[in-house]
Structure formats: C-alpha cells, structure tokens
Amino acid sequence: MLTFAAFLPHPPIMVPQIGGANSAKCQETGKAFDTICQIAEKSEIETLVIISPHTSIHPNEMTVSFNNFACGDFSAFDKADIKIRKEIDVDLAENIYKISKKMSIPTRLLEQDNCYNIDHASMVPLLFLEDHVPPSLKIVIIGFSLLERQSHLDFGKAIYKAIKKIGYNVGIIFSGDMSHKIFEEGSEFVGQKFDKEILSAIKENRLAKILETNEYLQEEAGECGYRSLLIALGLSQEYGLDKIRSKVLSYEAPFGVGYMVANFELKQTETP
Numbered sequence: 001m002l003t004f005a006a007f008l009p010h011p012p013i014m015v016p017q018i019g020g021a022n023s024a025k026c027q028e029t030g031k032a033f034d035t036i037c038q039i040a041e042k043s044e045i046e047t048l049v050i051i052s053p054h055t056s057i058h059p060n061e062m063t064v065s066f067n068n069f070a071c072g073d074f075s076a077f078d079k080a081d082i083k084i085r086k087e088i089d090v091d092l093a094e095n096i097y098k099i100s101k102k103m104s105i106p107t108r109l110l111e112q113d114n115c116y117n118i119d120h121a122s123m124v125p126l127l128f129l130e131d132h133v134p135p136s137l138k139i140v141i142i143g144f145s146l147l148e149r150q151s152h153l154d155f156g157k158a159i160y161k162a163i164k165k166i167g168y169n170v171g172i173i174f175s176g177d178m179s180h181k182i183f184e185e186g187s188e189f190v191g192q193k194f195d196k197e198i199l200s201a202i203k204e205n206r207l208a209k210i211l212e213t214n215e216y217l218q219e220e221a222g223e224c225g226y227r228s229l230l231i232a233l234g235l236s237q238e239y240g241l242d243k244i245r246s247k248v249l250s251y252e253a254p255f256g257v258g259y260m261v262a263n264f265e266l267k268q269t270e271t272p
C-alpha cells in the first residue's frame with residue numbers, strides 16, 4: 001500500500017560535502033527536506049519508487065529499473081566516496097510494467113550493465129532519507145518519456161494500481177526541479193510564470209490544474225519536473241483526488257532554478 005508521496009528537487013549543491021558554504025543558500029529547502037524525512041520515517045516504507053528526470057530517458061517509452069541492484073555515487077561532482085547501493089524491488093517493477101502494458105502505455109523493463117545507475121536526481125533524495133528509512137529499503141527507479149501528457153497521467157495510474165496490490169508499505173518520490181530560467185529577463189520571465197502556476201495548483205490542492213499549464217510555457221520554462229508532476233497527478237486521480245491533500249513545504253530559487261518541496265498527504269482508505 002502507498003503510505004508516502006512527495007515531490008522533491010535534486011540540487012547536489014544541497015549535499016554539504018558538495019555544496020560547502022553554498023548549501024546554506026538552500027536553507028528553506030533543507031528545512032523542508034527535514035520535514036519530509038520525518039514524514040517518511042513515520043510512514044515505515046519498505047520500498048521507495050523514484051520518478052527521476054535524469055535516469056535513462058527513452059523518448060517513446062517509460063522505463064522501469066530491472067537489475068537486482070542499483071548503485072550510484074557523486075564522482076561527477078568529485079565526491080566518489082559518497083555512494084549508495086540498494087536492492088531493486090523487482091516484483092514491484094514487474095507489476096508496474098505488466099499493468100502499464102495492459103493499459104497500452106509504452107513501457108520497458110530496463111536492465112543495465114552490472115548495477116542499475118542511481119542518477120543524481122535519485123541520489124539527492126535518497127541521501128537525505130537514508131537515516132529515516134530501513135537499511136534494507138528497496139527501490140525502483142522510473143524514467144518518464146517524451147510522449148504526450150495523457151500517457152504520463154495513465155502511467156501514474158498504472159504505478160498506483162501496482163503499489164495498491166503490494167502487501168507492504170511503499171513510498172514514492174517525484175523528483176524534479178522547476179524552471180531553470182528564474183533570472184532570465186529576456187524570456188519575459190516565463191520561468192517565474194511557470195513556477196507560479198504550478199505552485200498555486202499545489203498550494204490550493206487543485207492538482208488537476210497542473211494540466212492547464214500551457215505547452216509553450218512548459219517548454220520555454222526549462223524545467224525537469226513537469227512530467228514527474230503529471231505522473232503524480234495520474235497517481236492521485238487513481239488514488240482519489242479527494243483523499244489526497246497537496247501542500248507546498250518550501251519554494252526558493254537561490255541560483256535561478258526553482259526548488260519546490262511538496263508533500264502529498266494521503267488519507268488511508270486501504271486495509272493492508
């Protein structure tokens with residue numbers, strides 16, 4: 001069953017060993033991460049699904065990690081000693097795949113050489129959550145596609161259908177940064193407009209409003225989190241929009257990229 005759902009940004013600069021003094025510039029995000037960690041701890045998850053914009057992205061199909069293990073480090077940020085290795089919940093991965101196929105959503109179970117790569121958009125949330133989840137936590141890393149919006153809504157529904165069937169507690173993180181053009185005047189502040197629209201939808205707990213975002217605005221905003229949010233909307237529709245309360249815990253853009261932390265409070269209706 002689903003017991004935890006959140007939307008998180010993934011700036012590696014937030015990791016103190018990487019960002020150094022700059023980490024403090026994302027203080028609001030850091031505080032909101034602390035809150036999310038407390039919520040995650042209480043939800044006693046055994047598996048965490050991560051929707052990542054920076055895993056292997058296939059334009060025409062969604063991807064679901066299917067190795068036995070996933071491994072990642074921050075060598076790209078000169079910190080190879082910061083490492084994570086987690087078992088993949090292959091049963092859940094396979095269920096997500098099967099249900100997606102049944103719903104005619106182009107999806108692929110993806111195996112990579114040796115160990116499935118944990119990209120930085122999955123690494124950052126995992127690092128912060130580490131002390132608040134059991135060491136035996138299993139994960140599933142999911143990549144969205146460049147297919148139309150409806151496929152992402154359907155995929156969110158498929159993911160929830162698969163989680164619902166599982167007898168243990170599962171959490172989900174929708175990883176994504178908002179506009180990367182917050183300081184760009186030349187673009188008529190499309191970045192700020194985009195972030196404002198999304199923020200109001202989530203603050204007002206009107207998730208369906210995410211769909212009203214104009215495609216031009218979305219493309220021009222230079223974001224990486226919109227499709228994660230579409231999947232969040234699809235999942236919420238399947239869960240029941242009246243049983244979910246979305247809340248923005250923080251928003252800031254200290255380096256010109258919007259960082260939003262949002263929690264999706266779940267009213268439990270399922271019996272395990």
Ligand SMILES: [Zn+2]
Binds near residue numbers: 053176224
């Ligand atoms: Zn990103």
